[in-house]
Amino acid sequence: MTPLAETLLNYHHRTKHTLQRYAKGPETLDWDDQPDPFRHFSGCQIVALPKPGRELDVLFSDLDKPDTVPIQPLDLANIGLLLELAFGLSAWKQYGPNRWSLRCNPSSGNLHPTEAYLLCADANIVPAGVYHYVSYDHHLEQRCQFTEALPEGEVLIGLSSVHWREAWKYGERAFRYCQHDIGHALGALRYAAATLGWKIELCSGLADADLAQLLGLDRAADFKAKEQESPDVLCRILTSVTPAACTDTALMALLPSAVWVGAAMSLGAYHLYHWPVIDQASAAAIKPRTEASSRPVVAPVVPSPSSGQHLATRLIRQRRSAQQFDGKMPPLPITDFYRLLNAVLPDTATFGFWQSPPKVHLFIFVHRVEGLTPGLYALLRDESALPALQAAMLSSFTWQKQPGGLPFYHLYAGDLKQIAKTLSCHQPIASDSAFSLAMVAEFMATIEEQPWRYRQLFWECGLIGQVLYLEAEAAGVRGTGIGCYFDDSVHEILGLKDDAFQSLYHFTVGKPLEDSRLQTFPAYGHL
Structure with missing residues (x-):
């Protein structure tokens, strides 16, 4: 095992509950x-974005066939809508004197370690440069201007993480949660782009060091100590059938012409705790330059029609994380359940930008689904993993493939509500739901081969979670991501005895119970 992989394996074991x-x-x-959940840079020129809240006449079900969605022009209004639907505010909540915002991209503990940057080269939109998106104000802060231009129409979105924001509450395990949030943010960006008839493409060959330079994250003097941002991913926005012409090399060639301004304002007054193990894991998981990866382009599989006819923009804004479920809910219709399963498979349109082979599979605790015997099931997102999973797990599992054409298997029949609750840190949301699940990744071989993919495994889980969030809303129910679970107890239930497979994220879907004590206010009423 390489030293980097060993560092990450040690971190992963150390941060298990x-x-x-x-x-x-x-x-x-x-x-x-x-x-502070909202980062601001001082000394930057502000670029106002058009008023948020605009709706598009595109149904959520239309996003299953992205080529049928009208392509919107590349202008500041539509870039503003893209940023709002991906990273903007969706509502404000208030209980007594306490008031907090919700966003279109979910976050563990609502702490939002993810920051978003616009890299734009089209002077018809904004002067060529790098811009930080401030979701609270729905505006851009110009961090950098390029004196040399990129090809017209070149627009990219960069994502980074402020690990301290998450570690403030969750300590050493926070590095995991930051990676979940990047996966959710990628999913949110993909759905936002799809409503505009646009697509996203990962700039997968760049090193983290390259991205840090492009976004100005390597400028240590611009950030308060311990509040710096770690580079994560850069996405190219494709607004037509013809991909943008700019290469990674051309992007890096812009740097000598970059003129940077501004400095990050402090996110908080005190840093009572520091978690060196997060810094160690982050350093071990740094991505070097690689060959740009790609998957064969195939026509996406279209899931069964959604039971609801919702405007995509409206459904994206109404996504919430359920806090509690109705434990006496009627069974979830089987058609909705199968659509949820189908939607997370890697050959659907949502995963068209994901360039790596699928490494994450779902082990589902079915509690209340019409026509399904309660018990444990598995959805294999790559069916070639079946022999390895069968060999690694309990020999008593039946592995009976279910009708319907999906790689969906019945493993064990029984009432598992209490087990699901216990495994998810005793949280009732895992048992009062229609179903809950564990996302189990092909772990050890992945990080041994390329340690930086440790982060990517969590991104894949977060991306799956974002699909489940929105599909649950479309089905008239609600989802919640669960980062707190007892890792090795999950493995014990499944029969896993080594690090070949690891559970990296939990999720649950059910009928939400609304808290009448909470008041809800418009997302941008303060503007």
């Missing part, structure tokens, strides 16, 4: 010193 103890986190939380 167990029935006997939770991963190391802060002993106390000073809620008055919670990190």
Whole structure:
């Protein structure tokens, strides 16, 4: 095993929750010193975006066939809508004196470690440069201007993570959650682009060091100590059938002409705890330059029609994380359940930009689904993994393939509600739902071959989670991601005895119970 892979394996084991103890986190939380969820840069020119809240006449079900969605022009109004639907505010909530915002991209603990940047080369939109998106104000801050131009129409979105924002509450396990959030953000960006008839493409050959230079994240003096951002991913926005012509080399050639301004304002007054193991894991998972990866282009599989006819923009804005479920809900219709399964398969339009082979499979605790015997099931997102999973798991599992044409298998019949609840840190949302699930990744071989893909495994889980969030909304129910679970107890239930497979994320879907004590306010009423 390489030293980098060993560092990441040690981090992963160290940050597991167990029935006997939770991963190391802060002993106390000073809620008055919670990190500011909105980053601002001082000394930057502000670029106003058109008023948020615009709707498009595109149904959520239309996004299954992206080539049928009208292509919107590449202009500032539509870039603003893209940023709003991907990373903007969706509502404000208030309980007593406490008020907090919700966003279109979900985040563990609503802490939002993800920051978004626009890299634009089209002077007809904004002067060529790098812009930080401020979701609270729905505007751009110009961090950099390029004196040399890129090909007209070249627009990219860069994502980064402020690890401290998440570690403030979750301690050492926070690095995992930041990666989940990047996956959710990628999913949110893909859906936002699809409503405009656009597509996204990962700039998969860039090194993290390249991205840090392009986004100005390597400028240490511009950031307060311990509040710096780690580069994650750069996405090219494709607004027509002809891909943009700019190469990674051309992007890097812009740097000598870059003129940077501004500095990040502090996110909080105190840093009571520091978690060096996060810095170690982050360093071990840094991505070098690689060959740009790609998957064969095939016509996407279209899931069965959605039971709801919702405007895509409206459904994206109404996505919420359920806090509690109705444990007496009627069974989820089987048609909705199978659409949810179909939607997370890698050959659907949502995963068209994902360039790596699927490494994550779903193990589903079915509680209340019409026509399905309660028990444990598996959805294999790459059916070639079947022999390895069968060999690694309990020999008593039946592996009976279910009718319907999906790689969906019945493993065990029984009432698993209490087990699901216990495994997910005793949370009732895992048992009061229609179903909950564990996302199990092909783990050890992946990080041994390329340690930086440790982060990518969590991104894949977050991307799956974002699909489940929106598909649940379309089905008239609601989802919730679960980052707190007892890792090795999950493995024990499945029969896993080594690191070949690891559970990296949990999720649950059910009928939400609304808290009448909470008040809801418009997302951008403060503007």
